[in-house]
Amino acid sequence: MTATDSSRPALGRVLWRQTWPMAIGVLALLGFQLVDSAFIARLGTAPLAAQSFTFPLSFLIIGVQVGMGIAIAALISRAMGAGEALQARRLGSLVLLVGMSVMACLTLLLWALQTPIFTRLGADAATRELIRGYWAPQLLAAWVGALLYFGYSLFRAHGDTRLPGKLMVMTSFINLLLDPLLIFGLGPWPGLGLPGAAWATTIAFAVGAVVLGQRLSRTDWLARRGLSAELRRSAPVFAGIAGPAMISQLMPPLAAMLAISTVAALGESAVAAWGLASRLETLSLMVVLAMTMSLPPWLGRCYGGGDWAQIHRLMRLALRVVVVWQLALGLLMALASSGVAQLLAGSPEVRDELALLIRFLLPSYAALGVCMIVVSAGNALGWPMRAMLMSGARLFAFYLPCLWLGSRLGGLTGLAAGAALGNLMAGVASWLVLRRILASPHRRPALSAGEG
Structure with missing residues (x-):
């Protein structure tokens, strides 16, 4: 047995230890979002459709925060891999300060532009009125959630995935308790309806932020001095990673906006079913999402240390896990699609359409997971531009054209089949690109390098 062969079980155990806390946390976090939608479905098709119209903008907010989180985690892990502990502390302070400011500006902008945006997405006047009461607390929840995410990024960059996982579970449990109370009310206290779901999330995230702040104050991961000089020095490198990562x-979200515009032409029940399917998509990808959080800091440390052999082993193992897990889960969910739709949807029409979407989409997430892992790894391994191009190709060369053409040819059935085909094509293309990149010789890149 070779040294490489003997290291695989140990490598698998380390990957498992790094990933399972985040997987449980992601499961809890995305699970409560699905529960939100399930509760809202009990209010009727109109509130569920109103919430569904906000998903693309919620994904937009998440996209900005994840792009920044990817960049800071990559820089901190590289600094640690190169033995620059003081620089890692300065970077940790900067991500909290800059991240909070950027996200505050973005949420205020989305509040000011809500009417033209939702009108362009296809929401009518009655739906926009429902959205207005929900959008303010939802944006507040998004800002507090972004603060939590940046804190999670610091812990992950330092190799601690347990605390973020525990806090995700805790905030999800608080949200689950508050949802029915704030949406439907209790006894003499009336419920808030659709806005109650957003307020429940805001309160849950605020509690998590307080706990995270207390734990962070006990570490030595932050610095108070030298931040201005570090900002000037690291800004170009940060922009070189964060820019393509944010675009990716x-x-x-842009694709989601275009997709929901296509779905809106099929009717209100189709929009409601698509919204539930979107929540189910993110929940079913929990292992992939956990790996996109736990794997890049590890890859970044290998990148900083020039250990490309370990990078090869990590990527092969991660892709095997993703394909086997997602394919098994997708086929199981497809077989149970009627029962799942019965559990989540309110009206019979929405249930039938949701079941149809599950049968086509869930198995295709094995290929989608491959693409997500490759894009996430790209940002940690010094080729953010290639990662951005792969992300763009997945959505605009494969997914959206197939989805649009399918809807034109076969309505909702064609749309679902087209989306599944687009995911499959994107997964195969990403795997081929990764093989080509990792097959080429590498030199150890400098810490400040961009595309490698």
Whole structure:
């Protein structure tokens, strides 16, 4: 047995230890978002459709924060891999200060532009009125959630995935308790309806932020001095990673906007079913999402240390896990699609359409997961531009054209089949690109390098 062969079980155990806390946390976090939608579905098709129209903008906010989180995690892990602990502390302070400011500006902008945006997405006047009461607390929840995410990024960059996982579970449990109370009310206290779901999320995230702040104050991961000089020095490198990473993360919200515009032409029930399917998509990708959080800091440390052999082993193992897990889960969900739709949807029409979407889409997420892992790894391994191009190709060369053409040819059935085909094509293309990149010889890049 070779040294490489003997290291694989140990490598798998380390990957498991790094990933399972984040997987449980992601499961809890995305699970409560699905529960939100399930509760809202009990209010009727109109509130569920109103919430569904906000998903692309919520993904936009998440895209910006994830892009920044990817960049800071990559820089901190590289600094640690190169033995620059003081620089890592300065970077940790900067991400919290800059991230909070950027996200505050973005949420205020989305509040000011809500009417033209939702009108362009296809929401009528009655739906926009429902959205207005929900959008303000939802944007507040998004800002507090972004603060939490930046804190999670610091812990992950330092190799601690347990605390973020625990806090995700805690905030999800708080949200689950508050949802029915704030949406439907209790006894003499009336419920808030659709806005109650957003307020429940805001309160849950605020509690998590307080706990995270207390734990962060006990570490030595932050610095108070030298921040201005570090900002000037690291800004070009940060922009070189964060810019392409943000564009990569902003492409899915843009694609979601275009997709929901296509779905809106099929009717209100189709929009409601598509919204539930979108929540189910992110929940079913929990292992992939956990790996996109736990794997890049590890890859970044290998990148900083020039250990490309370990990078090869990590990527092969991660892709095997993703394909086997997502394919098994997708086929199981497809077989149980009627029962899942019955559990989540309110009206019979929405249930039938949701079941149809599940049968086509869930198995295709094995290929989608491959693409997500490759894009996430790209930002940690010094080729953010290639990662951005792969993300763009997935959405605009494969997914959206197939989805649009399918809807034109076969309505909702054609749309679902087209989306699944687009995911499959994107996964195969990403795997081929990764093989080509990792097959080429590498030199150890400098810490400040961009595309490698």
